[in-house]
Amino acid sequence: MKFAPPELLTDSGDGAVDNQSRDDWEKAIEYHEIKHRLRDERTREKARATAIEQIIRKALATMGAVSRPYREETSPWEKNPSAELDLEASLSEDPSLESLLVEHRAPKRAEVVLCIDTSLSMTGRKLALTAVALATIALQLESEDLGVVCFETDATVIKPLGRKMPLRELLRALLEVPARGLTNIEAGLKKAALECGRGRLPRKAVILMSDGRFTAGANPEHMVAKLPRLHVVQTGSPWASPRLCRNLAKKGGGKFVRVSRWEHLPKALYSLTGEIVR
Template sequence: MSAEAILQKARAVMGSVMHPLETAGSTWTELPPEACQPEIDIEETLDIAPFGPRDGSEIWMSYTKKRPQPLVLSVDTSLSMTGDKMALTAVSLAVVFLQFPDDPIGIVAFENEARVIKRPSERLGTLELIERFLDVPAQGYTHLEEGLTTTLALCSKSFKTGRSKPVPVILLTDGKYTAGRDPSYLAKRFKKLIVMKMGDERAGEELCHELASGGRGTMKLVAGYEELPLAMYGVVKSLLRAVCN
């Protein structure tokens, strides 16, 4: 499946999602283009210019803007992920990116070793992200421990430790590791770990549940990769619903 076809498939999954908003303020001259529902704050304006504003730099505006939604995805790209599985995983990543085009999203892929596909601070178009992910060779064993360790390091480097809200991490795995140690000891280091358990095999389900429970998150069973894009869209909606409430 080409990158363009993957992008089209992701768009077909999409629906409307309510993004959380936050209140901000600036002068008229510094009002950002993404400002929503801007209004003159008379009280603040009079504090700046008691005798009336002379120009836009003395007019204070209040407005709302979309609150950034940080998110990190950790994805199994081992040998079992070749062909359609890799393409459908790319569709699910595109679903996330289409929902959060300007947000700090990080992606880690792991097999024998883990690699950072995208850092949260990096600006990347959705098509470019898909092409970058498809270039990852699906090979080797499943080193889940290495994948989670690299994901934790990326979160630590990219986000402030004193954040009022935890940065969600979405882990895509079947829960069966073939390299490294049992990674369950890492769960408690996550603030919000959502595990999308791939496949309907019972093997690996216990570990996935342990990771989600220890990581203060939830586990979602996804029976087949054909269901993954829609399941990912559901997880995205749940995350935003929790932020808005």
Template sequence: MTGQPARLRDVAELFEDTTPDREVTAMAQRIARRLALRRRARERRAERGAGRPVSVPYRYRSDDIDLDRTIEVLTERPVPEDTDIVVREPMRTRRDVVLVVDVSGSMKGEKVRIAAATVAALSEEATARGDRLALVAFWSDAALLKPLDAHVPAGRLLDQLLRIPARGLTNVGFALAVANAELARSPARHRAAVLLSDAVHNAGPDPRPLARRFPRLHVLLETDGEHDAPLAADLARLGRGGLAAVATHRDVAPALNRLLA
């Protein structure tokens, strides 16, 4: 715990006179595209819906007929059509997710790859499901790069992350406060935050009390360097979420699948 103050920074202020490394940017974009393509292919093969079954008119998707509702309709229509049949279909409930990415230190090497994979995976998941995604980047301060109600392509989000200059300290508590405020604006039934960090908290107050405020807080713990596993475990436990370790960008998709299933 430290007494260092933190503030929410304007995005335009961060990017002034800052140009990301072209080679790093290209690498991150390649990872994002590959992961996006894999997830879209898997989504097409996946079973439609995974939520509570509801009765809807037949649309050539489900063969689970709701007999009671169908009989009610047919008694009023002597010459029925296909859409007069009522079937049960599992309907997904929209989910709002806030991704909180640690950009303290230097965004290079595997840290960039992990960030690229996480942004790509959650962006594609949100698009496929009709969910909404917000993005908070943080160091000793924080910036809301994408609110829940804004549409920003995954490639642009990655570019913004990479254009944030290297920062030294890590204020997990303030980042969680920003994420929780954004999530509090959501009317969605299912709301969650995903913290991507090494959890080496060295600026600002203890972040544990903030974790309690979330409906669900999952933690992706970066373990490719120095990290604080006990704090990460505490945050996930207090936030009623899950904890998954990611050492490389290849660990990201399986970890998110487990946490957000």
């Protein structure tokens, strides 16, 4: 079963696209480098829309044929009148219309807050691949179950947990981050902790994406106790700090994932999110 939200389906109904040309993908990479030179808003919007479409195409190709995980649930007939009647469970209660129970499948859900390092080292290629990775996460979750924090010297929430946001709007917000400043992992995790406090589901996790070398703020290890399960995805960098990344993941009870090449980032985050949800 291939999964793609209705907003992303092509006329044929297939959401997975793998025939993206190199020139098409270059448009997504170039956007970050040229956006500040595009003074005309219509021209900039057109370039951004093209970049977003290429990012979504690459995300769907990365995901391929996937199926969302489900769980079996029993609920009152009034809430799901089209579901299959659970006769045994219904007869164990008062057999009135109000007591009828039905079985149905509900998607497994978990809340994820993605904490992204968008400091000065975030080039056009890195930002485009980060956007692809974000799309693969968003496509596996209910929109309100995803929160996104971007951090450099300071931290900003570009997608609050608990709020629905179309995928294209989310990608637009990421592509417009200035990608400047220092690397304040502590500030990013503080914002992530606040977002987790807004959550309603029992299952939640934070994914930190950084090279692990903080150049502003304090050592972020003290923030781990304020977070739910913390997974750390360390991106390739000559200045990377694997020791800090490993320590954060270990203290946070999560996984440490080393991504040496940025091209591998979307697949790594796609797989990690799948494990969290399942």
